[in-house]
Amino acid sequence: MYSSNRIAYWMSDKKLQKINWKEFEKICIKYNFEIFKLDLNKSLESQGPFNVFLHKLTDIIALENQGDPKSSHIIKAVECYISEHPSIIVIDPIPNVRRLLARYQCYSIIHATGLHKYGIFTPNFCEITSYDKEKTIQQLKDANVRYPFICKPLLGHGSKKAHEMCIIFNEKYLKDCRAPCVAQTFINHNAILYKIFVIGQQFYFVERPSLKNFYESDRKTICFASSDISRANSQSSLSVLDPEDISVQEIKPNPKILQKIAETLRLAFEMDLIGIDVVIENSTGKYGIVDVNAYPGYDGFPNLYDALLQCIISKVNNKNQITDCMISNDNPSNIVLNHLNNT
Numbered sequence: 001m002y003s004s005n006r007i008a009y010w011m012s013d014k015k016l017q018k019i020n021w022k023e024f025e026k027i028c029i030k031y032n033f034e035i036f037k038l039d040l041n042k043s044l045e046s047q048g049p050f051n052v053f054l055h056k057l058t059d060i061i062a063l064e065n066q067g068d069p070k071s072s073h074i075i076k077a078v079e080c081y082i083s084e085h086p087s088i089i090v091i092d093p094i095p096n097v098r099r100l101l102a103r104y105q106c107y108s109i110i111h112a113t114g115l116h117k118y119g120i121f122t123p124n125f126c127e128i129t130s131y132d133k134e135k136t137i138q139q140l141k142d143a144n145v146r147y148p149f150i151c152k153p154l155l156g157h158g159s160k161k162a163h164e165m166c167i168i169f170n171e172k173y174l175k176d177c178r179a180p181c182v183a184q185t186f187i188n189h190n191a192i193l194y195k196i197f198v199i200g201q202q203f204y205f206v207e208r209p210s211l212k213n214f215y216e217s218d219r220k221t222i223c224f225a226s227s228d229i230s231r232a233n234s235q236s237s238l239s240v241l242d243p244e245d246i247s248v249q250e251i252k253p254n255p256k257i258l259q260k261i262a263e264t265l266r267l268a269f270e271m272d273l274i275g276i277d278v279v280i281e282n283s284t285g286k287y288g289i290v291d292v293n294a295y296p297g298y299d300g301f302p303n304l305y306d307a308l309l310q311c312i313i314s315k316v317n318n319k320n321q322i323t324d325c326m327i328s329n330d331n332p333s334n335i336v337l338n339h340l341n342n343t
């Protein structure tokens with residue numbers, strides 16, 4: 001049991017408390033898994049061996065990204081340990097998490113999936129790189145980003161700042177774009193958002209409040225913190241529909257389409273723990289993917305920890321099967337032996 005069923009994890013204390021981690025530890029013990037928190041300030045070698053590494057390192061990766069030497073040292077040590085022990089199952093691989101954290105790259109990956117064949121899209125987006133007005137106008141035009149649009153920080157996780165956004169309604173207030181950022185066309189969706197939570201092959205979705213409908217106009221920029229909008233109990237004034245929008249009929253989501261989104265993005269991002277935020281566009285009924293999150297809150301996911309352990313077990317089994325297969329088929333010494341036996 002020692003090395004084949006040993007899970008190392010790392011998450012911030014805030015995350016551990018929020019998701020009631022003690023419950024997961026109990027389930028692990030019940031199923032004969034040893035589980036322990038990795039100390040990132042100590043030698044990793046001395047804490048091994050382990051065969052699964054489960055983590056939410058987004059805050060540290062974000063700091064590394066901003067040039068913080070301590071965070072960079074920690075992430076390098078983790079990556080180095082993983083590359084020296086390639087049999088470890090990492091949930092999720094650090095390069096894949098990095099890709100998802102960068103909003104521009106994240107939307108580019110969604111755009112490349114071919115989901116548009118199923119009436120699913122990611123709103124037009126571009127990177128705004130400077131405060132040069134003419135340049136910004138050109139960047140928006142090239143990507144067909146229309147007013148109003150949302151400005152989102154380039155990094156999608158890891159700090160309060162990553163969730164500070166604004167809605168820009170016209171050219172006059174382009175100066176409010178906090179460059180560098182991603183600009184994304186605003187999709188009217190009657191203030192309802194669906195959060196799809198993915199754990200390996202399992203998924204679940206919940207309905208959440210969202211931003212009300214907005215139109216191009218001469219109004220001033222609206223700034224908001226995304227954490228005030230789409231939590232289960234959020235009550236932002238920005239989510240209260242204007243009287244003329246109240247009669248717009250609610251379109252219920254098709255679970256098959258949400259499943260298609262979950263399966264496609266899990267494969268596209270090569271990650272098992274993701275959250276996907278989807279809105280249904282009022283005018284077309286199409287499904288717009290507006291955000292993808294690494295290791296989300298899973299608020300409302302039934303039997304969360306059974307699902308998580310099931311995901312881990314299936315990855316461990318897959319890995320063992322592949323290893324068995326390699327030992328019996330591909331091992332060069334076996335091939336030589338088989339050849340010798342046949343001659």
Ligand SMILES: Nc1ncnc2c1ncn2[C@@H]1O[C@H](COP(=O)(O)OP(=O)(O)OP(=O)(O)O)[C@@H](O)[C@H]1O
Nearest residue numbers: 123162163184185186187210211226230290291293
């Ligand atoms: N393109 C869009 N059109 C309309 N509304 C949008 C769009 N993008 C985002 N929103 C709204 O803004 C909110 C915040 O956007 P987004 O999810 O990108 O921020 P975030 O900081 O990544 O949020 P999270 O905390 O879920 O990670 C969404 O919950 C949704 O209500």
Ligand SMILES: O=P(O)(O)O[C@H]1[C@H](O)[C@H](O)[C@H](OP(=O)(O)O)[C@@H](OP(=O)(O)O)[C@@H]1O
Nearest residue numbers: 015058156157158159275293296297298299
């Ligand atoms: O409502 P969800 O679960 O989608 O909310 C996420 C949200 O995506 C935020 O991005 C948070 O991530 P950080 O930026 O890493 O703080 C998540 O926070 P966490 O505390 O659960 O890790 C939310 O769950």
Ligand SMILES: [Mg+2]
Nearest residue numbers: 156291292293
């Ligand atoms: Mg997000």
